[in-house]
Amino acid sequence: MDTTQRTDQQRSADRRRRELLEAADRVVLRDGPQASMNAIAAEAGITKPILYRHFGDKGGLYAALATRHTDALLASLRAALDAPAERRERVEATLDTYLAAIEARPQVYRFLMHPAEGGQTADQGFEAGKHSIPLLRRMGEELAQVIEERVDLGPNSQQLARVWGHGIVGMMHAAGDWWLGERPCSRAELVRSLADLLWGRLAAAGDKAGGPGF
Numbered sequence: 001m002d003t004t005q006r007t008d009q010q011r012s013a014d015r016r017r018r019e020l021l022e023a024a025d026r027v028v029l030r031d032g033p034q035a036s037m038n039a040i041a042a043e044a045g046i047t048k049p050i051l052y053r054h055f056g057d058k059g060g061l062y063a064a065l066a067t068r069h070t071d072a073l074l075a076s077l078r079a080a081l082d083a084p085a086e087r088r089e090r091v092e093a094t095l096d097t098y099l100a101a102i103e104a105r106p107q108v109y110r111f112l113m114h115p116a117e118g119g120q121t122a123d124q125g126f127e128a129g130k131h132s133i134p135l136l137r138r139m140g141e142e143l144a145q146v147i148e149e150r151v152d153l154g155p156n157s158q159q160l161a162r163v164w165g166h167g168i169v170g171m172m173h174a175a176g177d178w179w180l181g182e183r184p185c186s187r188a189e190l191v192r193s194l195a196d197l198l199w200g201r202l203a204a205a206g207d208k209a210g211g212p213g214f
Contacts, residue, residue, distance in 0.1 A: 016054070017054055017064075019044070020040075020044050020046075020051065020054055020055075021064060021065060021068060023040060023043040023044035024040045024043075024044075024061060024065055025065070025068075025108075026043055027039045027040045027043050028065065028107060028108055028111045029105065029107050029108060030107070031107070032106075032107035032108075032110045032111050033110050033111050033114050035111055037051060037052075037058055037061070040061070065111075065112075066112055066135055069108060069112060070135055070138060070139070073098070073101050073139075074139065074142055076097050076101065077094055077097055077098065077142075077143075078146070079097075080093040080094040080096075080097045081094055081146055087202065088195065088199065091195050091198060091199065091202060092191050092192070092195045095172065095190075095191045095194050095195060096187065096188075096191045098172050098176060099172075099176050099179070099187050099190065099191065100187065102176050102180055103180065103187065106180060109180065112132065112135060113132045113135075113173075113177070114132075136166075136169055136170065136173055137166070139169045140162070140165045140166035140168075140169040140170070141162070141165065141166075142165070143164075143165035143166075143168055143169055144161045144162040144164065144165025144166065145161075145165070146165075147161040147164050147165055148161035148162075148208075149208065149211050150208055150211045151202075151208055151211075152208045152209065157208075168198065171194065171197070171198075172194070175190065175194060
């Protein structure tokens with residue numbers, strides 16, 4: 001097989017994988033944590049063994065969907081952090097971006113962060129809850145990198161940036177999960193309250209010399 005044939009086959013496989021992920025997204029948007037491999041295969045018009053062939057198992061498909069949505073969310077968060085605005089405005093915009101994302105697609109959020117409910121068997125469910133920690137840790141590391149690059153935290157700045165990154169992500173996740181379930185206040189009110197909680201230390205820290213600023 002020559003290089004052109006291999007390239008064409010890879011492009012075809014990548015296109016088919018994208019189509020299957022889009023079918024999985026449609027099922028997740030409809031069913032949330034109760035999405036199953038059977039339903040996704042039916043939505044894609046294929047048999048379950050073919051779905052397994054592309055992703056290996058439920059964990060492989062879950063990981064692919066998680067990467068797809070986490071990549072999009074992180075891109076949105078980076079855009080909020082990079083916006084030309086005062087630091088407080090960017091902090092609020094970043095918090096609001098996260099909350100707006102889970103509000104806009106609550107079924108996707110529940111699929112990624114909550115185990116299946118409603119009496120599914122182990123063969124049907126994705127056991128999504130056990131996979132949520134790696135997603136949160138990835139977000140924490142990404143935010144830590146941004147903080148390390150932009151904020152002057154003094155001695156042990158790398159360690160402190162990781163503490164801040166994971167702490168802020170944990171706060172956003174816990175507060176957002178509670179807010180999405182109970183809706184005790186408006187999104188804007190929650191954003192302001194969380195920003196108030198963060199603001200004291202962030203306001204006091206200077207920009208890192210040579211960095212892009214925060």
